[in-house]
């Protein structure tokens with residue numbers, strides 16, 4: 001007997017959906033709940049969920065309240081159930097770095113900022129070429145490991161982005177070699193590289209040039225990078241977009257962002273790859289929301305905290321036909337800059353955090369009205385987006401309580417494995433401060449969609465590792481009246497500056513047994529659909545209620561390929577300043 005397609009996203013339902021009225025796709029109804037619980041101890045500029053119960057955060061070197069080894073911490077691990085933190089100990093300055101997991105489950109945090117020496121012994125060596133490793137653990141034994149002698153980037157990067165590739169390695173793209181409010185031609189790093197390094201495109205172990213980063217200065221910090229089901233990468237920055245074949249270094253330019261909207265830092269929008277489902281035949285479609293139309297060639301002193309942000313959302317289907325059709329434009333309920341787009345396990349997208357005016361950056365030396373930020377008018381109400389609803393009826397803020405905590409520059413958010421969304425950070429200040437309208441913010445909030453208060457499905461027997469194309473069976477316990485389920489495999493990614501590296505939802509093929517006690521699931525077909533490495537499996541009922549997410553390592557769990565020749569080549573390149581400042585190396 002042919003396996004019954006899961007109902008929620010099945011093509012059968014998609015057909016039916018066309019004949020049904022708006023809002024027919026079921027989502028759990030009711031009130032959302034926002035609670036404020038716990039403190040991050042360090043400013044939560046960067047965030048990654050690393051296990052079913054833990055997340056890690058990174059800040060820059062600054063006088064945070066959380067202490068470690070006689071100085072302020074600038075990284076911490078959050079225990080999600082207890083809402084408590086434990087300091088972690090990176091060595092180098094982690095300011096505005098990037099992060100991705102490798103296929104073996106180790107998290108790689110890379111890039112950063114030059115040496116700093118601030119008060120009270122808070123000293124951070126140059127982190128621009130840093131590779132920092134974190135292998136999650138269930139106790140308190142794991143910490144950040146840095147070994148610059150053996151592990152480092154081949155060039156300096158600040159505000160670079162990253163992605164986990166189909167072979168389980170990490171792709172690192174763009175950024176600046178030095179820090180500034182906005183990128184420019186002097187400090188631009190128009191190259192990409194890999195970790196572990198590769199001998200590829202004629203650049204054995206060293207960084208590879210990309211025209212795209214040259215063509216998109218100035219406003220091209222933290223480009224959006226998304227892996228596509230054909231193995232290529234969608235990359236967008238400033239007002240441009242392209243598809244990069246990293247294996248041949250071929251750039252295919254796409255239509256630019258509509259209406260002149262700039263979408264990368266300091267005009268931070270957010271981009272999301274919409275769920276890849278059976279109903280859409282795993283066709284990639286990108287959505288980018290927010291940003292600004294302000295000129296990116298102004299002098300720093302000419303930007304205003306009062307300039308309205310863009311409310312635009314633009315969607316592009318990444319097939320030849322979709323690209324020929326071009327971007328389709330709609331609007332968020334509010335303009336938004338520094339917005340976070342977060343995939344929910346039920347297939348919707350949450351837009352949260354950010355401001356309605358200004359640009360991303362620190363408390364300005366240039367604010368015309370003396371407001372203590374580069375941005376003003378916090379966007380305190382989240383909006384949830386149903387990608388399949390009719391145009392004009394996709395966003396809703398109904399039943400979502402507004403926050404009272406502004407989440408401005410250097411704030412962040414992520415889905416957590418229990419299904420709630422963690423909101424954290426906000427620190428548009430050069431240094432830790434409790435003063436001003438937007439002080440350094442340590443309070444965490446958890447935004448819970450109505451499905452959190454429904455009777456939820458539970459499963460057990462989720463394997464630690466599942467290889468591509470393999471089928472496995474789970475024991476499942478469904479609430480009464482549930483007819484069917486679907487399975488969302490999610491990469492929760494790494495979030496910073498509104499950019500969610502590696503965030504992805506791939507619907508897996510599944511078959512519910514006749515007695516609804518077991519569920520047979522087939523892992524993704526290959527590493528192009530879901531890069532080998534950690535994911536979270538959510539079982540979602542036909543009423544839109546997900547189980548909690550269970551961590552699973554997709555693939556064999558093997559480490560990514562290592563090319564010793566490429567490592568030797570970069571090891572022979574000049575040692576970065578980082579080493580000189582780290583006597584222990």
Ligand SMILES: *[C@@H]1O[C@H](CO)[C@@H](O)[C@H](O)[C@H]1NC(C)=O
Pocket residue numbers: 117118123
């Ligand atoms: C950091 O600054 C303090 C105070 O200015 C100074 O005494 C110390 O030597 C500096 N440390 C380094 C490593 O530069």
Ligand SMILES: *[C@@H]1O[C@H](CO)[C@@H](O)[C@H](O)[C@H]1NC(C)=O
Pocket residue numbers: 178179180181183184185186187
């Ligand atoms: C680029 O930015 C750096 C750092 O702010 C600055 O020193 C340099 O003069 C700038 N270059 C240009 C061409 O604006």
Ligand SMILES: *[C@@H]1O[C@H](CO)[C@@H](O)[C@H](O)[C@H]1NC(C)=O
Pocket residue numbers: 102104105106135196559560562
């Ligand atoms: C994962 O791979 C990296 C790169 O080869 C390696 O340094 C790291 O130790 C590996 N982690 C585990 C848990 O094996």
Ligand SMILES: CC(=O)N[C@H]1CO[C@H](CO)[C@@H](O)[C@@H]1O
Pocket residue numbers: 363364365366367370371372373429433435436437
């Ligand atoms: C908190 C803080 O540092 N606020 C400063 C921001 O910048 C303005 C000048 O534009 C100062 O007046 C504020 O004190």
Ligand SMILES: [Cu+2]
Pocket residue numbers: 096410497
């Ligand atoms: Cu930053």
